Amino acid sequence: MVERTLTVRVARIRRETPEILSFELAHPWGRELPGFEAGAHIDQYSLARAPGVQGSDGSYLIGVKREVASRGGSASMHERVREGDLLPISAPRNTFPVQAGARRHLLLAGGIGMTPLLAMAQHLARQGADFELCVFARSREHLAFADALAAPELAPHVRLHLDDGAQKIDLQALLREHADGTHLYMCGPAGFMNAVRKAAAHWPEDAVHAEYFAAPNDSSVPAGKAFSLRLTQRGFSVPVAADQTALDALHDFGIDIPVSCEQGLCGTCVVAAEGEGAQHRDFCLTSAERQHKVALCCSRAREQELVIHL
Ligand code: FES
Incomplete structure (x- = not known):
């Protein structure tokens, strides 16, 4: 069950690059959409404009790259969706927040990332924080949101x-030193993420x-073992077979958990769990x-039992 809690109207579609369209999503009757924090996403699309940026009118802005091997979403956004259409979307969620305690922020973006x-x-920029946004693109033609990057408050940091x-930009040189209090944020295609991770391998994990778009290629998971899912609020356990996800097992018991990416990327299926x-x-x-x-869409129990608060 994919969590869909909002209906929005496509207020504007704009071509950003040969492969990327941006969509401005507004409330169908001009009311305010739910608030969100920078870094948040709806469905699997990150919101590309911070709340309160001039001209936003409280609407959401997303960028959608047409993926050749699309799982349906991006191709249909490009081919079928038109201005004025109503779209069901999930409420904004943030699994990629700005770290409030950081002294400096280094943001590394690859393409649609x-x-x-x-x-x-x-x-x-609005906070007056110390930050740098490094954007990696194939060419100027492939640079999305060029207007936003050129805005006077952002341009000196880009x-x-x-x-x-x-x-x-020499990644190795950029990431060679880790200054205390500096936080690194990365988002982009798999090759870009691997390169950044490698160059920052000596940085503290925290x-x-x-923010991944797809599970990294090297994330092949070992075969699963059967285990039991103990539901503390319901007071019973659900068996999870070796070839089944915890989410599927719950579904078989008639318990629907909201789900979106099914790859451990979006956080929609996350629930509270006990212990380690x-x-x-x-x-x-x-x-x-x-x-x-x-x-629950991808994780399993270490041993025989996983206790969750459901
Ligand atoms: S559904 Fe996206 S993390 Fe599980």
């Missing part, structure tokens, strides 16, 4: 790397934050959150 980082950069141009019984296989929870939460 710019969307959450652009909103974070706008938020940081560095561009264009594959086909003279402007380059200073590195990532989970073998986490998600890409959205921080190590602190993993102490008391679990993503």
